[in-house]
Amino acid sequence: MQDALPADSRLALDLALTVRHDGHGGVADDLTDPAGLTAWVRAHADALPLAPDYAADARGLAAVRDLRAAVRALFAHAVRPGAPSPADAARLLPVAQALDRLNTAAARLPTVPVLHWTDGADPRVGRRPVPDGDDLDAALAQAVMAFLTGPDRQRLRACHAPRCVRYFLKDHPRQEWCRPSCGNRARVARHHERHKQAS
Template sequence: MQDPTNDDARLALDLALTIRHDGHGGVADDLTDPAGLTTWAQAHVAPGFVAGDAELAAVRELRAAIRALFARAVRPAAPSPADAARLMPVPDAVNLLNTVAARTPTIPLLHWAEDAQPVVEHRAADGADDLTAVLARAAIAFLAGPDRERLRACHAPRCVRYFIKEHPRQEWCKPACGNRARVARHHERHRKPADSLGE
């Protein structure tokens, strides 16, 4: 397993996005069982990883901490509606993140090619890394890095995603959410005059 660098610090965002809109007005969770975590981890972090119940519970708890810290990062805006009523307290989330990140000691390795700037790679000291430690370190890198300032919660109808704001006028995580928000505003504007006529 790799250790997070600036290039893959968005792994924390990818983990947070395993909670998403299900397409039918509800919330879907990609990590409901070990098979879901296995599929996600193999695609994002560790190709040979196979999850069990203990790994699933640990990653879900870590994801709750990350989403709580994302909710703090987007203040004063509202958090994702999926989290608004059940956020882990921020001190608990920070403590969990730090504790999990420290599970596997890492060592820095310097790489310095002839025509390039020096680069530091972090590797597990014993050669084997804990999935939750990798994810926690990715979250720390993300929250302490420049992307945190551009983190937003999408507030389109039924959306529960966090996203990185890519341009100044971006309001939603993807165009489909923008379309849903515009349609909802249109219906709201046209419903109010009809409601007032009936009074």
């Protein structure tokens, strides 16, 4: 289930999900001001290499919003041939621009090599970010890279239930929507459309 995702996968998805359905037929954005970003970062403090008293400013907010636009464009690219989320389908960044934005952000956070060696497996070297409170977008970019190059990317889908704009990880072969409530809305909409056509 999605709650048991690796931190990088959860963080990448949660960043994309700061654009969401507002409950009234529109789209809401959780990152409209520095206070919104501060609250989001503090809610994800366990997955980010930042000081616990992190407070966003306008520059940091702009950087994270720019990165989120790149992430949503790359998620749309990852779900092909399926359709992207309707929230930004008409205004997606070109893939090359999204990749450049992601790579540029990720390059600002230095990493150090870390040896991993579990029983029954060969040793392998990974990379770990060096914490720096000014590099939130860089830390997020590296988490997104880990997600996009990891196995969870193959399960990424856009939910196409009425009014939903979320991306989700498909947990079983028949799953079509991000949540049961989206499945219910989709079935009700199909039922309504069939009865409307029959009239």
